[in-house]
Amino acid sequence: MTKKSQPNKAGKAADKTVSTGRRSFLKNAGIGGTAVAASTLAAPYVHAQSAPIKWRLQTYSGAPLGAHVIKPQIEAFNKAANGEMEIELYYADQLVPTSELFRALQNGTIDAVQSDDATMASPVDISVFGGYFPFSTRYSLDLPVLFQRYGLNEIWKEAYDEVEGVEWLSAGAWDPLHIFTKEPINSLADMNGKRVFGVPTAGRFLARYGLIPVTVPWDDVEVAIQTGELDGVAWCGFTEAYEVGWADVCNYALLNNVTGAWCGSYFANTDSWAKVPDHLKELFLITCDQSHYYRNVWYWGGEAQLRAEGKKMELTTIPAEEWDQVVKDAEGFWDELAAESPRAARVIEIFKKYNATMEQVGVPYRYS
Secondary structure, eight states: OHHHHHHHHHHHHHHHHHHHHHHHHHHHHHHHHHHHHHHHHHHHHHHHHSSOOOEEEEEESOOHHHHHHHHHHHHHHHHHTTSEEEEEOOOOSSSSSSSHHHHHHTTSSEEEEEEEETTOOOOTTTTGGSSTTTSSSTTHHHHHHHHHHSHHHHHHHHHHHHHTTTEEEEEEEEEOEEEEESSOOSGGGGTOEEEEEHHHHHHHGGGGGTTTTEEOOOGGGGHHHHTTSSSEEEEOOOOHHHHTTGGGGGOOOOOOOOOOOEEEEEEEEEEHHHTSHHHHHHHHHHHHHHHHHHHHHHHHHHHHHHHHOOOOOOOOOHHHHHHHHHHHHHHHHHHHHHTHHHHHHHHHHEEEEEEEHHHOOOTTOOOO
């Protein structure tokens, strides 16, 4: 009996030891597992409590126009960023004058800008092609094709890579350029002496016909037309003229357009851009593309509808034989700018090649 009882005691003791060991392991594993799980589940909460990246972005446009050309994008980005980053949107001249946007961006006063190169006074040799470059495009779709398929993306990046503190991010198309005035323009001679608010490069070209480009703060344009300081605007198409109130103070709209699309871009301060995680950079660029798409649809539909149905301005036209001379003069203007730098010459060569291709293939790319 004694010999039989010893193994039993030893067996029970061993069982107890194994059982205690197992409970201890499971208990410890449970503690560790719970800690790991808690840590894993808490990670988003801890992240959400960290301060989000804050940006200040200023656009070239006033608030009425900005409601279409950028506000939907910023709202979409802030929502999708899910608390990790927030962009504060400022309209024309709210933080700095539009002509000082580049310097303010470069020194970090603001983190990002939406503007054309010329209006924001970018110190690069391709800045003259920002905004409205005479007869470089016929339709809004021409512009993104020039950037994405004909090499302008690479040229713009190359130019801005030579400037410290600023990153060029993305270019897109806006509306065509028309001239809206208090008095009618029915001939080139009617342009002479008219003072208009306009973008730099187109103003430089149109000045040869006596048009006088005048710079005033964006929000002051409507009052300046009412008081006679300005005779009109050479800044936009029909959609903007109606949207921002300029159609209410201008009586006439010239149907001859100087180019098919405004060229605008997004820029960021280099240090600000470097601090943004890759996934948020990608999100910002995606929403830039979303904004480009929104504007293309808004302008394309708006231009046609307002020319057909708009009642605020009387439509005028410069005869074809006179306007053909303007188109011809633009060729010399192109050559003048091509002589300013090798890179400018490359851009002009791309414009020439693209337009020759469009003319060659004809309908639906070009009708006349």
